[in-house]
Amino acid sequence: MNDTDHAGGTGDTGDPADSGISGTGDTPGTAAGTGTHRPRDRRTTAGTNGTAGGAGTAGTAGTVSRSGTAGRTGVRESCAPESGGPESGGPESGGPVVIVTGGSRGLGRETTLRLAAQGCDLAVCGRDAASLEAVAEEVRARYGRTLHTTRLDVLDESALAAFVRESAARFGRVDGLVTVAGGARGADLRGTEASDWDLTCRLNVTHPAIALREAADHLAGTGGSAVxxxxxxxxxxxxxxxxxxxxxxxxxxxxxxxxxxGPRGVRVNCVSPGSMLIEGKGWARLRDEDPRAYREFEKEFPGGRLVDPRDVAEVIAFLLSDGARAVNGANIPVDSGQNAPSAYGY
Structure with a gap:
């Protein structure tokens, strides 16, 4: 697999220019500009969410809950992609702590920035060292927050479990968990093998289950939640x-x-983004390469535009906050009223 984040599961469905393991929640297997659904070459590469600049500062989502009783130890900043321990000289953790998988690109990056803007310290994993370093530097420069990064593939279940455990140990608490990483492999039914179904399930179901399993005790201690x-x-x-x-x-x-x-005081919710416009990703490429097809796709949205990932990050931040303490077990669509999840219909 390519050395990039599994950063899908973000609802950028039907991304016409990406196939294989998609990093934007897109549905591979569509051909841009044709208006038809057709199988495409199978890949075994992981896509990424891309980037969408200038986010993470606005909003009124409130702050992540810190109502629990778990103790907190000081940690020092670590931006090394594969660091095994905190670097010397960094600031101590002073805010709620949130773990984000696939948190260095696209929706994951916007979520990381949004949470840092409201005072959270973060542990972020991804597959691309440069993206991890970039988001860590941005968090440090703009918000002065502590950001621990780890380079890993969420398909490596033991590495994922270790990342959550080590993050909790570094910060001494966990107040929130956000699993952004995800994606898909394979094409249509005839062009898909059993291994494609297995890998897609592992990315989108097994990975968040393992992350939450490892974080649950810590979330129970702080009255935290997962998205x-x-x-x-x-x-x-x-x-x-x-x-x-x-x-x-x-x-x-x-x-x-x-x-x-729930009986342990831990809330778990889902966010279901619609197709997001992320620079460098498939919908942005469709906009640039086939404006007519893109304008047709915009008609699937009552407001006439695709979803901004910053708006999804706002909802994630809200669900982690005390303001959402009565929201549990919910699936929150953030799709701007989108009709068909693909530019090519059902």
């Missing part, structure tokens, strides 16, 4: 089926885990 990033494809079906099925399972899993963990 799993699903997709419009999880409840407005569109090909490929393996991605839609995995995202639907993720939504149902969040509701089930909310019932299981």
């Amino acid at each position: 799993l990033v699903s997709s419009v494809s999880g409840w407005k079906p569109a090909p490929p089926a393996q991605y839609a099925a995995a995202k639907a399972a993720q939504i149902h899993m969040a509701a089930s885990l909310a019932r299981e963990l």
